[in-house]
Amino acid sequence: MSRTNLGTDAPNTWCPGCGNFSILNGIKTVLNELKDETCPLEDIVIVAGIGCHAKIADYVDVNSFYAIHGRTVPVAEGIKIARPGLKVICFAGDGDAYGEGLEHLIFAAKRNIDITMVIHNNRSYSLTAFQYSPTSPSGFKGRSTPQGSIEAPINPLELMLASRATFLGRGTSQGLPLLMRLFREAILHKGFALVDVLQVCVTFNNLYEYYAKRVYELQDHDAKNPMAALMKIREWDYNSDAQIALGVFYQKQEATFEERFKPSRVDEQERDHKIKQFLNDSL
Numbered sequence: 001m002s003r004t005n006l007g008t009d010a011p012n013t014w015c016p017g018c019g020n021f022s023i024l025n026g027i028k029t030v031l032n033e034l035k036d037e038t039c040p041l042e043d044i045v046i047v048a049g050i051g052c053h054a055k056i057a058d059y060v061d062v063n064s065f066y067a068i069h070g071r072t073v074p075v076a077e078g079i080k081i082a083r084p085g086l087k088v089i090c091f092a093g094d095g096d097a098y099g100e101g102l103e104h105l106i107f108a109a110k111r112n113i114d115i116t117m118v119i120h121n122n123r124s125y126s127l128t129a130f131q132y133s134p135t136s137p138s139g140f141k142g143r144s145t146p147q148g149s150i151e152a153p154i155n156p157l158e159l160m161l162a163s164r165a166t167f168l169g170r171g172t173s174q175g176l177p178l179l180m181r182l183f184r185e186a187i188l189h190k191g192f193a194l195v196d197v198l199q200v201c202v203t204f205n206n207l208y209e210y211y212a213k214r215v216y217e218l219q220d221h222d223a224k225n226p227m228a229a230l231m232k233i234r235e236w237d238y239n240s241d242a243q244i245a246l247g248v249f250y251q252k253q254e255a256t257f258e259e260r261f262k263p264s265r266v267d268e269q270e271r272d273h274k275i276k277q278f279l280n281d282s283l
């Protein structure tokens with residue numbers, strides 16, 4: 001496959017009809033557009049977790065790093081702090097990011113570290129053949145909850161808003177044009193950006209019809225207003241039969257972790273220089 005399509009020779013093992021294909025096609029198109037505008041491909045790094053979603057790292061021809069389950073965020077943070085000029089994009093599952101990796105996610109949002117999180121939120125642990133996840137609805141009958149989950153799901157966007165994320169959006173795997181707009185805006189956003197993708201797992205948790213009946217795009221929404229964002233985010237709590245808003249809920253410009261970290265970086269260099277001078281003088 002040619003570099004311009006950003007495809008690779010790795011055989012794709014996703015099930016036919018899986019919502020992950022939209023995410024893959026969307027991100028390849030957006031990265032191709034951005035490379036001609038602001039962001040050369042060699043400056044992009046993909047970090048993936050472990051799960052069906054994570055195979056995306058094999059399917060996009062840019063630098064990538066397979067993390068372990070729940071650890072996309074610390075790996076991305078490390079890359080970003082070491083090489084602030086790179087664009088770091090994480091692809092994580094709902095199990096990966098909202099379950100095992102949740103604490104990392106909260107702290108990355110709190111720090112406003114300049115990374116993009118794309119969450120393949122199929123609302124189940126799919127690679128391990130269908131256990132309930134933090135966003136599975138009440139009553140969810142998976143392999144670990146055969147009689148139906150007795151817990152209510154978390155609302156990840158509400159949690160991220162409370163954690164001070166500076167860009168929050170939601171799309172679906174059925175709506176590619178919106179998904180591409182969200183990817184583009186999230187990647188160009190300076191700071192912590194999260195796009196929650198309602199990605200349909202056609203094999204274990206086929207919600208195509210459920211979403212098709214409920215989703216709508218935000219209109220005349222003031223994304224700078226955190227209260228307006230909260231109202232819209234709470235409209236559907238990942239459990240009810242309410243309408244499901246899609247689009248950018250919240251966006252705020254604020255100094256990033258790397259910008260605030262910079263002064264101590266310089267101090268460290270000065271300190272190293274002084275240590276070297278001291279050692280030279282004493283020899």
Ligand SMILES: Cc1ncc(C[n+]2csc(CCOP(=O)(O)OP(=O)(O)O)c2C)c(N)n1
Nearest residue numbers: 050051052053069093094095096125126127
């Ligand atoms: C540290 C660690 N914990 C647990 C697992 C087992 N494991 C692998 S994938 C997975 C769940 C994947 O679910 P999700 O992150 O939602 O991704 P999906 O497969 O749905 O895309 C689990 C629990 C693991 N490999 N490593």
Ligand code: SF4
Nearest residue numbers: 015018052201202203
């Ligand atoms: S099991 Fe589900 S998420 Fe995994 S590849 Fe198949 S359809 Fe996609």
